[in-house]
Amino acid sequence: MKPAIEIISERISDAIQKATGQNVPAIVTAATDAKFGDYQSNNALALAKQLKANPRQLAEKIITELKIDDICQKPEIAGAGFINLRLKPEFVAENLLKINADKDLGAEKTEKPQTVVVDFSGPNIAKQMHVGHLRSTIIGDCICRMLEQAGHNVIRQNHIGDWGTQFGMLSYYLDYKEIDAFLHERYQKRKAFRPKDFIPDAENFYREAKKLFDNDPEFAEKSRQYVVKLHSGDKHVKFNWQFITDASNEEFRNLYERLGVRLSSGDTRGESFYNKMLPDVVNDLKKVGLAVESDGAICLFPEGFKTKEGEPLPFIIQKSDGAFLYATTDLAAIRYRVNELKADEIIYVTDARQKLHFEMLFAVVKKAGWLVPRSFSEGGAKNAKLVHITFGSVLGEDGKPLKTRSGENVKLKELLDEAVKRAKSVVEEKNPELKNSEKETIANAVGIGAVKYADYSNNRTSDYIFSFDKMLAMDGNTAPYMQYAYARIKSIGRKGEEKGIDTVKELKGVKEVYLNEPAEFELAKQLIRYGEAFNSAIADFKPNFLTSYLYELAAKFSAFYNACPVLDAEPKIRPSRLLLCELTARTIQHGLENLLGIKTIERM
RNA sequence: GCGCUCGUAGCUCAGUUGGAUAGAGCGUUAGUUUCCUAAACUAAAGGUCACAGGUUCGAAUCCUGUCGGGCGUACCA
Incomplete structure (x- = not known):
């Protein structure tokens, strides 16, 4: 099922084609301000420059060609030449029923599934995992989950340090x-x-x-x-x-x-898996003249990389004592992934400090022609795509990399224990009457969820300051807030049962959706945007696009919850409100559990 | 030195690729509970987007320079 923004983009594109003969991609974004409607197209402004035309007149021409009355109200031109679009409640209502019938709530499958190898986590044996492994592990997992959701064949690779x-x-x-x-x-x-x-x-x-x-x-x-x-x-x-x-x-x-x-x-x-392939990696690169000896080490000199002195920067694949390095292992791994795993794309999830290494690695394998499987070397198969997904560091409250008081890396296990412990004490305080086993379940879901959600909700590429207090807060863009919104919805179901209302039956029978209250309409419009949020998150591998969507959804739900009684609503509109609740719960659950790997809980 | 990256409200962060009056949360202030979980909601105040130029109808975003932070830069990963 196509997100509304894509359908609108297609219509805009068609209209531009008809109005100007130009074949350009539509520029459609969510409106910058609710008073401008729901979506806006900025095409007229961009095109006017190219065509040396008046942007407002151009916008006029575009909207006369624009066939969109099944989706939006009459388009409006505003400001310098923005085309503002407002969704029709009928369209929103109809889409609500469509996503209700879709187990993925509008998250689309790709048209061309690919085999994607994702290299992430990569801890070292004989050591405990520490905060340094957190981001690669959970961001990598989220990337895999998103790709799988989109229908790709994902091969996870944990390149552990088990050799050397x-x-x-x-x-x-x-x-x-x-x-x-x-x-x-x-x-x-x-x-x-x-x-x-x-x-x-x-x-x-x-x-x-x-x-x-x-x-x-x-x-x-x-x-x-x-x-x-x-x-x-x-x-x-x-x-x-x-x-x-x-x-x-x-x-x-x-x-x-x-x-x-x-x-x-x-x-x-692990590294050990590739060990036996390393001599061949070096020999093959020597044979084709790419690898040469320099100061006793075997090196490649990809173009465009310089040392401090301005000399060509070597990519060392064998040390002067004969030992191999991680560069060698990475080369062997690429060959294995291209030839044996048949990767169309290889994604590496590591911190930004390894940027140079991967730039050089990618340059080397391109030069060596290793991105085409050997069985296709006569041509035909296209180059595997290499992607380095970077992320920033986890910092302590002092703004420096997170360490213990004694200056050691914080163990991941201890970090999670602490988060769960803190979550537990909140449950004890808020809901002392719950059974202890349920308190444990809640504390685990909230504590671990909080750590993960805090990471995901920050921009992947920037550093962030780790704070238990912030991530476990009930207000704001946090896991507990999301889980709370979910638990409240579940509670409506239980309350309905107590009151003798068959919510399941009413939901099944829902035929008409009422969106007369502003809070209902706002929530409904957010619900039908899940697919759009998913697409933008996967396009850049940015989990924070998902969390901010989910946060807005939960916030809109809370506003709706406050403004619109569900169980006590008139019988005519109650099924419609139950549907809004149900879809919100399913969307939160899908986003949190399927895509982010964070547990939802029935009660908290 | 060179390269990469960052600098946005008191604090922590967004900003969908150049769009309209720069947005959230925390904190502050003022409200909301005979009602489905108040772990909630509503509202207000809070900004020279580090600084200076440039590109253009339009810049937090692009280009140049300056200042400041972080990271990387030949045998660690």
């Missing part, structure tokens, strides 16, 4: 401290010892190992040998590696589940 020197270091440390024997024993009795219980220890081990690595040359040397051993498949070292990897993955899965992020073990393709 830091692991050799840790693995050797286990032997050095004779911890491995302990592990072996425990690992045999898995039931009594879950690998994830090991993670907090692993982190301390990691810290100590790092200290030794930096200060003890012998330890450092041994660590490097362990990397080589792992590389060559040494059974003992491999065992240590596997144990830590399993433990970490279990920990990650727990967090993803809590966060409502859809990432399973099947989506994991």
Whole structure:
């Protein structure tokens, strides 16, 4: 089902074609001010410049050709040449019934589904996830959910850091401290010892190992040998590696589940997965003359990148000691995704600091011609599209990157625990009579939802200041406000039952929609715009377009709720009001749960 | 040094790609409850869109420069 704004755009385009012979895309936006109507077209202003015509006269010509009386009232020309459009209540009412019949409430499917690989989250094994992983994980998940909603074939890839020197270091440390024997024993009795219980220890081990690595040359040397051993498949070292990897993955899965992020073990393709492909990556690039040696390292020099000294900036794919880098792994991953996963598009969700790396990476693979699957190298298949989606940092109240008092990264688990704890105390205060299990459910939904919603509601590209107080506030654009609006609607259903009103039956029987009260009409117009909001959110991968739509919806619902009794309405209009409630609840639920992965609750 | 990015109300942030008198929330002030969850609603006050030029019918948005913050810039990811 097409959003109103798209139908209007098409009509405007046609009218311009007829009036001027110009074939231009329509410029239609939501009106900047309610007094100008619902939508406005600014085409006349833009065209007048090109055609050296008077914009108001041009607007006149356009609206005489404009066939839109099935949707809008008579178009008005205002100001310098704006065409203002006001939706007809009949059109809104009819659309309300249409979205009621649509399980996706007007969110459109794409005409050409693509295979899209989304690379996100990417934590490191042997370490707990921290705030630094929050944004990639949840923004990446939201992007996947939106693409899936649009009908694309989405392949999630969790590029975890499970290889490299830091692991050799840790693995050797286990032997050095004779911890491995302990592990072996425990690992045999898995039931009594879950690998994830090991993670907090692993982190301390990691810290100590790092200290030794930096200060003890012998330890450092041994660590490097362990990397080589792992590389060559040494059974003992491999065992240590596997144990830590399993433990970490279990920990990650727990967090993803809590966060409502859809990432399973099947989506994991860590650095280790690509390890065996790395020599070929380097050799193939050498063969075609793109990779050359420089200061002992194997590098590529994509055009347009400079060092501090103004020299060509290298993209290093093999260090002078022979080791590979993340650049090498990323190259191997692109090949795998293009050739094996058949990606039409690859999306990377990382923080903005990695911008340069991805610009260089993309330049290199384009030059190497790796974006066309090998089986199509004679031509035919088109280049896979590469996209780097960036985001800003999470800052503390002091405006600096969020850290604990001791200067460490804040653990994601602890952050979520705190949010849930705070939500719990609010529930205790507001609704002490609820069962404890329900309080827990509410606290989890609200606490975790608040953290996610706060992130989503900020512009993805800018930094934001993390504040429990703000994200858990009941006023404003927050998860609790959205969840509260939802819970109130659900409460109407329950109250109706108590009063002996069969709301389900009345809803099924609704044939006519009454939008006579301003609050009803405003809410209805917002409801039919869900598809429009979805389209703009997915176009730029900006979740904040969705949250601001949902917030406006909830605000309009609250105004309606205050102004218009539902259960006590006259029998004639009650079904119509129930429909407004029902559609609001479904839209909030669809947006929150399907697209943002935030739980709604029946009661709070 | 060079590159990227940001600077919008006291605070936290939007601003749909160049449109009309720049919008929300918090906070402040003033109201609303015999009524479906007041975790709500209604309204008011609050702005040199960092600064200075330029482009044009029109600029928070585009171009140039200045000031200020953040990030990146050859073997970490």
